[in-house]
Amino acid sequence: MLELNKMYFEDCLIGLKKIKNESIDVIVTSPPYNIGLKYNGYKDNKPREDYLDWLETIAKECKRVLKKGGSFFLNVGGKPSDYWIPLDVAMRFRNHYELQNIFHWIKSISIEKKDVGNYRNIIGDITVGHYKPINSKRFLSDCHEYIFHFTKEGNVELDKLAIGVKYQDKSNIKRWKSTKSDLKDRGNTWFIPYETIQESRLHPSTFPIGLPKKCIKLHGLKEGMVVLDPFMGIGTTALSCIELNVNYIGFEIDQKYLQVANERIINYSQERKKYLSIKSIDDFNG
Amino acid sequence: MLELNKMYFEDCLIGLKKIKNESIDVIVTSPPYNIGLKYNGYKDNKPREDYLDWLETIAKECKRVLKKGGSFFLNVGGKPSDYWIPLDVAMRFRNHYELQNIFHWIKSISIEKKDVGNYRNIIGDITVGHYKPINSKRFLSDCHEYIFHFTKEGNVELDKLAIGVKYQDKSNIKRWKSTKSDLKDRGNTWFIPYETIQESRLHPSTFPIGLPKKCIKLHGLKEGMVVLDPFMGIGTTALSCIELNVNYIGFEIDQKYLQVANERIINYSQERKKYLSIKSIDDFNG
DNA sequence: TCGGCGCTTGAATCGACGT
DNA sequence: AACGTCGATTCAAGCGCCG
Numbered sequence: 001m002l003e004l005n006k007m008y009f010e011d012c013l014i015g016l017k018k019i020k021n022e023s024i025d026v027i028v029t030s031p032p033y034n035i036g037l038k039y040n041g042y043k044d045n046k047p048r049e050d051y052l053d054w055l056e057t058i059a060k061e062c063k064r065v066l067k068k069g070g071s072f073f074l075n076v077g078g079k080p081s082d083y084w085i086p087l088d089v090a091m092r093f094r095n096h097y098e099l100q101n102i103f104h105w106i107k108s109i110s111i112e113k114k115d116v117g118n119y120r121n122i123i124g125d126i127t128v129g130h131y132k133p134i135n136s137k138r139f140l141s142d143c144h145e146y147i148f149h150f151t152k153e154g155n156v157e158l159d160k161l162a163i164g165v166k167y168q169d170k171s172n173i174k175r176w177k178s179t180k181s182d183l184k185d186r187g188n189t190w191f192i193p194y195e196t197i198q199e200s201r202l203h204p205s206t207f208p209i210g211l212p213k214k215c216i217k218l219h220g221l222k223e224g225m226v227v228l229d230p231f232m233g234i235g236t237t238a239l240s241c242i243e244l245n246v247n248y249i250g251f252e253i254d255q256k257y258l259q260v261a262n263e264r265i266i267n268y269s270q271e272r273k274k275y276l277s278i279k280s281i282d283d284f285n286g
Numbered sequence: 287m288l289e290l291n292k293m294y295f296e297d298c299l300i301g302l303k304k305i306k307n308e309s310i311d312v313i314v315t316s317p318p319y320n321i322g323l324k325y326n327g328y329k330d331n332k333p334r335e336d337y338l339d340w341l342e343t344i345a346k347e348c349k350r351v352l353k354k355g356g357s358f359f360l361n362v363g364g365k366p367s368d369y370w371i372p373l374d375v376a377m378r379f380r381n382h383y384e385l386q387n388i389f390h391w392i393k394s395i396s397i398e399k400k401d402v403g404n405y406r407n408i409i410g411d412i413t414v415g416h417y418k419p420i421n422s423k424r425f426l427s428d429c430h431e432y433i434f435h436f437t438k439e440g441n442v443e444l445d446k447l448a449i450g451v452k453y454q455d456k457s458n459i460k461r462w463k464s465t466k467s468d469l470k471d472r473g474n475t476w477f478i479p480y481e482t483i484q485e486s487r488l489h490p491s492t493f494p495i496g497l498p499k500k501c502i503k504l505h506g507l508k509e510g511m512v513v514l515d516p517f518m519g520i521g522t523t524a525l526s527c528i529e530l531n532v533n534y535i536g537f538e539i540d541q542k543y544l545q546v547a548n549e550r551i552i553n554y555s556q557e558r559k560k561y562l563s564i565k566s567i568d569d570f571n572g
Numbered sequence: 573t574c575g576g577c578g579c580t581t582g583a584a585t586c587g588a589c590g591t
Numbered sequence: 592a593a594c595g596t597c598g599a600t601t602c603a604a605g606c607g608c609c610g
Contacts, residue, residue: 140472
């Protein structure tokens with residue numbers, strides 16, 4: 001059995017074997033796109049199939065360690081020249097899990113006045129978030145990634161208000177909710193801004209900390225719970241766990257990323273201590 | 287051969303047969319989810335497979351009438367209890383088309399201050415758009431639908447700036463663009479607010495007029511072009527064509543919807559005439 | 573030898589980031 | 592403000608391999 005709150009320098013398929021059956025509450029991860037497999041075969045899509053096979057193997061092993069009422073949040077993006085990747089991956093997971101939700105991570109979006117189609121022209125746009133432009137007349141910039149929420153039986157009860165948003169119409173608060181809090185269902189479209197370049201350069205596909213945090217909170221914070229990330233990267237999932245005060249286990253096979261991850265965790269913990277000395281812990285997990 | 291700018295009271299599979307090979311520039315449609323197929327068979331997923339088979343047949347027939355450089359914009363949503371539907375449909379189209387883009391129609395989204403994960407709490411949220419709340423602890427509200435952009439060869443050049451949005455960083459305008467217009471790539475996440483309740487009552491799955499309009503403009507407005515909608519519903523695609531001054535052909539098998547559609551078109555045309563009498567036509571197609 | 577295909581390699585892209 | 596840099600970019604040219 002592995003120790004909690006550690007990141008292991010290990011291939012996750014090997015590491016997973018050391019984890020007991022049904023001992024993990026939440027899995028949050030973003031798998032790599034390209035494994036460094038070299039093929040000399042000519043025209044076939046073997047690499048893609050192998051990649052999918054490999055991910056499916058991990059999916060199976062994750063299923064074994066996941067509790068019955070656990071949640072697997074799988075973040076996958078595509079690329080303009082191949083938007084099938086995330087869908088193909090999801091199809092493989094379909095063989096083993098129920099797809100309970102799909103969350104859409106929106107990195108950038110433009111809000112415009114409603115076009116009612118009666119010749120009132122659009123007046124103003126507001127664009128929030130950023131994206132890297134794409135050099136192509138065929139594709140629009142990709143500002144979206146998927147977070148597939150897989151569960152074993154499709155009926156995991158979620159803590160929806162833990163990531164709730166404020167009501168627009170305040171009069172609804174008292175009207176509908178038994179709880180008198182100013183929070184409603186966030187919906188499955190999550191706007192989370194990009195990481196800054198400096199930060200994201202450390203790892204090609206790091207997701208923002210707000211992402212695993214939302215997933216874990218949505219699943220529900222429970223005493224002694226354990227979060228697993230088979231592809232830790234620079235440790236964003238671990239950081240969000242520290243912030244949320246829950247246990248984590250992670251694997252990473254790239255020593256550089258692991259080092260960055262550990263540095264981030266140390267910095268984080270120090271900042272946390274400093275902060276805690278002047279502020280009550282209750283402010284965090286609200 | 288069919289007349290242009292008409293909606294036909296006809297099953298699209300029959301109607302499509304009357305359209306010549308490679309004569310359609312753009313197809314925009316939102317197919318029905320549930321066809322009224324009745325099965326007395328017990329536990330099988332035959333209806334789903336039949337539904338997919340049926341849609342695939344239409345996909346094939348549409349491919350025949352679509353020009354080589356044409357675009358097929360397929361709007362499909364899911365439902366919380368089954369998010370696979372749109373992906374299954376897309377998979378069937380994959381057998382016949384290239385998936386050039388995926389656009390994400392966002393009906394509602396909450397914008398919040400960046401969560402940098404360093405104990406600065408989220409300050410304020412803005413929620414734009416509305417959604418129908420869902421009474422379930424398992425699912426978050428679904429605020430998203432897909433628009434799959436299928437083409438024959440995956441290399442259709444798009445008029446990206448036709449649906450462009452304003453720059454955030456104005457200093458880039460003069461720097462890169464030969465044209466000095468304040469427009470940039472919109473990205474593939476399209477915020478389009480919901481239809482009003484009144485409107486959506488007329489037809490269960492009507493999409494807002496801004497949606498087909500964006501699709502058509504993105505493909506590019508061309509002299510004498512023809513837009514096809516095999517499932518016209520209450521004629522939203524036709525309306526957007528009238529507004530954009532392009533030809534359309536549509537099919538609809540529900541007489542009630544067809545009637546609503548024709549009424550909408552008449553009202554629209556009248557409003558258009560009224561409007562045109564006081565305003566130049568150039569204002570519309572900008 | 574020519575041509576078609578596939579992989580590799582370098583060029584071009586443009587909106588955002590950073591100074 | 593102006594400008595240099597960058598991209599799980601894309602694009603096109605170039606080269607090698609084969610029929």
